[in-house]
Amino acid sequence: MVRGTKRRRNSEEKSKTVITVNRDDTIPVDEDAAVGDSQMTTSKPFARLVGIRRGIATIDLIEDNFVCGRGSEESPVNYNFSSLSHDTGLYRFISKVQFAINRDSESHRIYLHDHSRNGTLVNQEMIGKGQSIELNNGDLISIGIPALIIFVYETTEDGQYPEELTKKYHVTSHSLGKGGFGKVLLGYKKSDRSVVAIKCLNTQFSTRCSRAIAKTRDIRNEVDVMKKLSHPNIVGIYDCIAVSKYSYMVIEYVGGGEFFSKIVDSKYNRMGVGESLGKYFAYQLIDAVLYLHSVGICHRDIKPENILCSDKTERCILKLTDFGMAKNGMKMKTRCGTPSYNAPEIVANEGIEYTPKVDIWSLGCVLFITFSGYPPFSEEYTDMSMNDQVMKGRLLFHSQWRHVTIETQQMIKWMLTVEPSKRPSAVELMSTEWMKCGDCRLAKQEIIKIYKPVTTTDIKNNNNITTAAAALANKKKRLQ
Numbered sequence: 089m090v091r092g093t094k095r096r097r098n099s100e101e102k103s104k105t106v107i108t109v110n111r112d113d114t115i116p117v118d119e120d121a122a123v124g125d126s127q128m129t130t131s132k133p134f135a136r137l138v139g140i141r142r143g144i145a146t147i148d149l150i151e152d153n154f155v156c157g158r159g160s161e162e163s164p165v166n167y168n169f170s171s172l173s174h175d176t177g178l179y180r181f182i183s184k185v186q187f188a189i190n191r192d193s194e195s196h197r198i199y200l201h202d203h204s205r206n207g208t209l210v211n212q213e214m215i216g217k218g219q220s221i222e223l224n225n226g227d228l229i230s231i232g233i234p235a236l237i238i239f240v241y242e243t244t245e246d247g248q249y250p251e252e253l254t255k256k257y258h259v260t261s262h263s264l265g266k267g268g269f270g271k272v273l274l275g276y277k278k279s280d281r282s283v284v285a286i287k288c289l290n291t292q293f294s295t296r297c298s299r300a301i302a303k304t305r306d307i308r309n310e311v312d313v314m315k316k317l318s319h320p321n322i323v324g325i326y327d328c329i330a331v332s333k334y335s336y337m338v339i340e341y342v343g344g345g346e347f348f349s350k351i352v353d354s355k356y357n358r359m360g361v362g363e364s365l366g367k368y369f370a371y372q373l374i375d376a377v378l379y380l381h382s383v384g385i386c387h388r389d390i391k392p393e394n395i396l397c398s399d400k401t402e403r404c405i406l407k408l409t410d411f412g413m414a415k416n417g418m419k420m421k422t423r424c425g426t427p428s429y430n431a432p433e434i435v436a437n438e439g440i441e442y443t444p445k446v447d448i449w450s451l452g453c454v455l456f457i458t459f460s461g462y463p464p465f466s467e468e469y470t471d472m473s474m475n476d477q478v479m480k481g482r483l484l485f486h487s488q489w490r491h492v493t494i495e496t497q498q499m500i501k502w503m504l505t506v507e508p509s510k511r512p513s514a515v516e517l518m519s520t521e522w523m524k525c526g527d528c529r530l531a532k533q534e535i536i537k538i539y540k541p542v543t544t545t546d547i548k549n550n551n552n553i554t555t556a557a558a559a560l561a562n563k564k565k566r567l568q
């Protein structure tokens with residue numbers, strides 16, 4: 089499976105999703121721009137560095153050379169990071185001269201020159217001491233490691249966003265990705281500079297476009313579902329601001345990209361991620377689905393593209409996202425999802441009721457790819473139609489599986505049982521011996537570490553959280 093081929097195939101799959109949506113980008117609304125913290129100056133800045141971390145200012149760039157670092161008598165800087173000395177995790181990475189931003193006087197192109205031994209990263213790629221890179225609007229600047237983002241470089245105030253949004257959040261021009269109905273931008277909460285992702289969705293109602301109506305319903309449903317949830321392996325939602333034809337979903341920032349890119353990474357040589365890492369991921373995903381089903385929610389579109397990685401490390405935390413098709417209920421009829429991940433009872437399309445077991449099937453497909461590097465069901469397998477492959481539960485175990493234990497193979501086959509009543513529930517999966525291995529225990533410890541109990545302030549600020557609080561109390565009991 090060639091990476092590019094797979095990627096293309098998946099975008100085709102996206103378009104085959106039964107509830108399809110427009111691919112239009114959000115057009116910013118005509119209201120006042122976000123002001124940010126720019127220093128007031130008389131000269132016009134050519135760009136600015138938007139501080140994206142607590143303690144870091146937003147800086148207008150006016151001079152052709154601008155130097156940042158800890159600074160010293162011998163190496164003076166234009167901006168010193170002394171305000172970060174309390175932030176030891178970051179401060180230790182900062183050099184006396186970290187990086188310089190230079191504007192070429194002739195071409196007017198802007199370059200970042202890295203002066204640091206620990207390095208400066210642009211868009212999560214290391215530049216390296218002595219090297220330069222041209223900067224473009226929306227670029228992310230981090231120090232030492234990808235996760236330590238400090239600035240977003242902006243040449244324009246890209247969007248104009250409604251006051252309801254900008255009084256609480258700053259929206260940068262750094263794009264995290266594009267979805268079916270808009271884009272996802274990096275932002276931060278003005279109150280504490282915590283980084284967030286802002287999903288900007290164009291919900292314009294048009295009588296000419298019935299899909300827009302479906303998406304409007306989706307967003308409302310997605311937000312309602314997400315507000316009920318609180319789990320370390322599920323992307324959290326902070327806010328949803330709807331103004332005229334736009335909706336802005338402010339959600340937890342998850343910086344490591346899609347799980348899809350991880351499992352098809354060339355370093356795994358299309359052989360799967362290996363038994364140990366695979367189980368580490370499997371535990372997290374099964375726990376997320378167990379939680380979802382315990383609060384009565386069925387996701388209905390589990391696939392690697394809807395799972396995000398917390399960071400770029402190998403053993404990252406996975407977060408399930410995109411609840412646009414999720415349903416609050418135990419019995420469903422609507423045919424939806426993504427064909428190659430859809431359970432046989434959805435593929436059969438007989439208007440027969442199905443249950444949350446459809447998520448177990450989809451998860452089985454995800455784990456099949458995770459362990460082997462190729463999908464269980466695909467239109468590329470030309471000997472049989474994809475519907476037949478799914479309806480028969482036909483699985484091809486190629487040589488990649490020689491490196492996977494029989495127990496793991498059995499577990500995945502069990503999840504891909506055609507008859508829903510014989511397919512395991514998430515509770516049954518969780519209570520198997522398979523889930524008691526060291527890798528699963530490690531995953532469980534990591535989840536407990538990031539588990540944050542709901543506080544009374546949270547409850548005061550958001551009455552929806554009370555449902556989540558009850559769910560979390562159960563969750564905590566389960567984890568102990």
Ligand SMILES: Nc1ncnc2c1ncn2[C@@H]1O[C@H](COP(=O)(O)OP(=O)(O)OP(=O)(O)O)[C@@H](O)[C@H]1O
Nearest residue numbers: 264265266267268269272285339340341342343410
């Ligand atoms: N919380 C987040 N943190 C960081 N990046 C994100 C986050 N959510 C989404 N992204 C990025 O934005 C891209 C698009 O996300 P989105 O959920 O809108 O896409 P989609 O699933 O294709 O859209 P749709 O909801 O229309 O199916 C993702 O692939 C991901 O790269």
